[in-house]
Amino acid sequence: xxxxxxxxxxxxxxxxxxxxxxxxxxxxxxxxxxxxxxxxxxxxxxxxxxxxxxxxxxxxxxxxxxxxxxxxxxxxxxxxxxxxxxxxxxxxxxxxxxxxxxxxxxxxxxxxxxxxxxxxxxxxxxxxxxxxxxxxxxxxxxxxxxxxxxxxxxxxxxxxxxxxxxxxxxxxxxxxxxxxxxxxxxxxxxxxxx
Amino acid sequence: xxxxxxxxxxxxxxxxxxxxxxxxxxxxxxxxxxxxxxxxxxxxxxxxxxxxxxxxxxxxxxxxxxxxxxxxxxxxxxxxxxxxxxxxxxxxxxxxxxxxxxxxxxxxxxxxxxxxxxxxxxxxxxxxxxxxxxxxxxxxxxxxxxxxxxxxxxxxxxxxxxxxxxxxxxxxxxxxxxxxxxxxxxxxxxxxxxx
Numbered sequence: 123x124x125x126x127x128x129x130x131x132x133x134x135x136x137x138x139x140x141x142x143x144x145x146x147x148x149x150x151x152x153x154x155x156x157x158x159x160x161x162x163x164x165x166x167x168x169x170x171x172x173x174x175x176x177x178x179x180x181x182x183x184x185x186x187x188x189x190x191x192x193x194x195x196x197x198x199x200x201x202x203x204x205x206x207x208x209x210x211x212x213x214x215x216x217x218x219x220x221x222x223x224x225x226x227x228x229x230x231x232x233x234x235x236x237x238x239x240x241x242x243x244x245x246x247x248x249x250x251x252x253x254x255x256x257x258x259x260x261x262x263x264x265x266x267x268x269x270x271x272x273x274x275x276x277x278x279x280x281x282x283x284x285x286x287x288x289x290x291x292x293x294x295x296x297x298x299x300x301x302x303x304x305x306x307x308x309x310x311x312x313x314x315x316x
Numbered sequence: 317x318x319x320x321x322x323x324x325x326x327x328x329x330x331x332x333x334x335x336x337x338x339x340x341x342x343x344x345x346x347x348x349x350x351x352x353x354x355x356x357x358x359x360x361x362x363x364x365x366x367x368x369x370x371x372x373x374x375x376x377x378x379x380x381x382x383x384x385x386x387x388x389x390x391x392x393x394x395x396x397x398x399x400x401x402x403x404x405x406x407x408x409x410x411x412x413x414x415x416x417x418x419x420x421x422x423x424x425x426x427x428x429x430x431x432x433x434x435x436x437x438x439x440x441x442x443x444x445x446x447x448x449x450x451x452x453x454x455x456x457x458x459x460x461x462x463x464x465x466x467x468x469x470x471x472x473x474x475x476x477x478x479x480x481x482x483x484x485x486x487x488x489x490x491x492x493x494x495x496x497x498x499x500x501x502x503x504x505x506x507x508x509x510x511x
Contacts, residue, residue, distance in 0.1 A: 160329050163362050170335020171360040177336070 176206040176213070183215035183231035186241055190229070199228060203264070205249075205256045211235040216244070218257055225249060225257050321346040321376050323383055328462055330355045330362050344372070348380035350462040352437035367443050375414075381442060382410035386460075387434040391427040402427060409434055409455070413444035419451040429453055431470075437461040439488070440495045441471050441480060446503040449473050459485070478503040 161169065183204070187196060200220040207214050212233040219228045226247040233239045249257055320341060324331065328351040338345040338357040345357040346365070354377040356365045365373040367381055389404040404424060409432060413419055423429050431454045436442075439459040448455045448471070455471040467485030471478065478500045482488065488496060 160327070161332075163330065166330050166332050167335055167360040167362055169332035170339065170357075173332060173336040174339040174360075177340070 172208070176208060179206050179208070179213045179215050179231075179233055180204060182233070182239070183217075186231050186239060187217055187229055190241060201228075203257070203260055205253055205260070207253075216253070218249075225254070319344045319346060319372060319376055321348070321380050321383075323348040323350075323380060325350060328353070330357070335360050335362065344376075346373070346376040346380060348377075348384055348437070350384075350437060351464065352381070352384075352461040354380055378410055378414055378442065378444075381436070381438065382408060382414070385410055385434050385436045387432055389421055389423065389432055390430045391423050392430050394426055394428050401430065404429075407432065409448060410442050410444070413442075413447045416447075419447040419453075421451070421453065431456055434458065435460040437464075439464065439467050439469070439492060441499050441503075443499070443502070445471055446478065446506060449478065449503075450507070478507075 191199065196217075202218050202220050202225060204215050204217045207216065212235050214230050214232045216227045217229040217231075218225045227244045227249065228247065229241065230244045231239055231241045320337070320343060322345075324334075324347050328349045330347065330349075334345050334347050334355070334357045339359050347355045347357065349355065354365050354367075356363050356373055356376075365377050367374055367377045369377060385408075387407050387409045389407055391402050391404055392399045393402070402424070404427075407421065409419075421429050421432070432448055433456040435458045437459075438461060439457060441455070441457065445455055450473075457469055457471065459465070459467045465486040467482060467488070469480050469482035471480050473479075480496050480500060
């Protein structure tokens with residue numbers, strides 16, 4: 123059954139609601155972030171796919187590097203991240219460490235289109251301009267993001283946050299097939315599963 | 317089928333990070349933006365969905381819209397001659413009406429509800445809002461969507477017909493008129509189909 127309500131009464135209750143909602147509106151306005159770059163949907167789809175492909179290469183390469191150097195060995199190398207370069211055939215993950223002359227590559231994991239990845243010690247260890255820009259962008263992002271992206275996790279950094287992948291303490295759990303305990307930490311994420 | 321949903325405040329455009337998340341989780345991701353739109357990310361395929369979409373997409377869209385609404389009960393003391401309005405705690409409308417066949421309110425002792433008022437990211441009534449009106453309460457909707465003009469209207473039944481009476485803000489666009497009209501027709505059909 124519907125209660126008959128006068129229009130005036132509705133307006134009165136609406137007015138009350140408007141007053142009550144005003145602080146919420148103000149808060150939303152204050153919290154409105156600065157605009158970020160806008161891409162069309164096909165570009166968003168392409169960027170997300172590239173991010174995923176690079177992440178796949180990065181975690182596989184990390185496992186290979188850990189198997190080769192051990193975690194302590196990577197620390198001793200003063201490992202300071204990596205960059206991923208993709209090609210049509212596959213890609214290469216280039217691990218970076220600190221040297222007195224600045225960042226330098228010390229281990230490349232190359233993924234051919236088919237077959238087993240190779241992991242040579244690179245001949246040319248000096249980043250070129252583009253590689254240095256990639257490295258600097260990552261370093262800048264790491265220095266300015268939420269500390270929830272800890273050293274115990276691998277991250278992909280981008281303007282809105284970072285993705286985390288747990289690095290397990292147990293060597294056995296480094297099996298790539300079990301490395302699906304991944305979580306996304308996104309600065310804009312406010313809720314969980316439906 | 318599993319899916320993940322969240323709301324996004326940094327942009328009203330879809331983001332590549334959600335594509336990445338969908339590919340990584342290997343499941344669809346639904347993201348609500350502050351302009352009231354709902355985006356479905358199925359791997360690297362990004363599309364708009366809405367509360368009327370069939371299946372999981374519609375269910376996720378209603379769930380997200382429910383997360384983004386802010387609804388309150390406005391009540392008045394029973395028997396008071398000069399009515400004073402009291403604002404009660406927040407109440408879920410979209411998610412409550414999704415689950416339950418009818419809408420029920422609990423008011424403070426000695427008070428009666430006058431209306432339910434909601435700030436929402438989309439001005440068009442949600443698919444189950446008719447349950448609020450059938451329960452006897454006008455539903456006032458205030459559009460709080462990012463980039464939307466301020467509009468306020470009341471969903472009521474007058475002389476047996478649903479109406480959505482706007483009493484503040486810019487006149488609805490043709491697109492809004494069309495969606496509101498379709499929604500009112502759907503409500504009317506539901507009521508008339510009831511025995």
